[in-house]
Amino acid sequence: DTAVSQTPKYLVTQMGNDKSIKCEQNLGHDTMYWYKQDSKKFLKIMFSYNNKELIINETVPNRFSPKSPDKAHLNLHINSLELGDSAVYFCASSQLGLAEFTDTQYFGPGTRLTVL
Amino acid sequence: AQSVTQLGSHVSVSEGALVLLRCNYSSSVPPYLFWYVQYPNQGLQLLLKYTTGATLVKGINGFEAEFKKSETSFHLTKPSAHMSDAAEYFCAVTPWSASKIIFGSGTRLSIRP
Numbered sequence: 003d004t005a006v007s008q009t010p011k012y013l014v015t016q017m018g019n020d021k022s023i024k025c026e027q028n029l030g031h032d033t034m035y036w037y038k039q040d041s042k043k044f045l046k047i048m049f050s051y052n053n054k055e056l057i058i059n060e061t062v063p064n065r066f067s068p069k070s071p072d073k074a075h076l077n078l079h080i081n082s083l084e085l086g087d088s089a090v091y092f093c094a095s096s097q098l099g100l101a102e103f104t105d106t107q108y109f110g111p112g113t114r115l116t117v118l
Numbered sequence: 119a120q121s122v123t124q125l126g127s128h129v130s131v132s133e134g135a136l137v138l139l140r141c142n143y144s145s146s147v148p149p150y151l152f153w154y155v156q157y158p159n160q161g162l163q164l165l166l167k168y169t170t171g172a173t174l175v176k177g178i179n180g181f182e183a184e185f186k187k188s189e190t191s192f193h194l195t196k197p198s199a200h201m202s203d204a205a206e207y208f209c210a211v212t213p214w215s216a217s218k219i220i221f222g223s224g225t226r227l228s229i230r231p
Contacts, residue, residue: 043206043223043224043226044224045162045221058218094162107162107219110161111161112159112161
């Protein structure tokens with residue numbers, strides 16, 4: 003029944019490794035997002051995909067590569083992990099309807115990434 | 119450009135007291151405004167949102183917020199705080215024509231017994 007799910011919930015890894023975080027939504031939404039929340043709780047959008055197409059790409063190192071195999075999934079792959087990548091990463095989804103554009107975003111539980 | 123300012127990174131109130139969390143926004147187009155709550159070790163959950171129409175918006179858990187265009191504010195209130203309200207609260211803004219949400223820096227609400 004989980005609307006937006008992420009795996010894994012915790013990820014501890016060494017600097018220089020490559021890791022992926024998966025996100026799935028069963029709300030039938032057409033748009034998905036990745037956010038990074040730093041240690042001070044500041045939330046910043048990283049990417050957004052609408053119908054598998056990239057529509058938002060903030061200033062994020064190109065070590066971060068999102069991949070959307072279909073509308074229900076948006077995965078985040080990170081190459082050559084650095085200490086500064088340690089954060090909580092949230093996936094979210096919304097429906098960009100035309101009739102009533104509310105853009106309410108539904109968030110996953112987060113993935114806490116720790117780079118040692 | 120849109121931005122959100124939350125006044126006070128930490129607010130502490132006694133149980134049963136009024137909760138007031140402040141949010142001011144900046145938007146060049148009519149904004150949609152949101153309040154999200156984040157409980158410890160959890161994702162964000164929508165509390166309430168303002169899109170159009172009535173400027174006083176009621177949300178879940180007894181919270182409400184009033185959109186005041188003249189003051190560019192969207193403060194969150196609850197008449198009587200409960201211990202379970204302790205969490206991080208985020209105000210957010212999005213212009214109706216875009217999908218990007220801009221979040222404020224968050225306000226941590228603590229409740230004293």
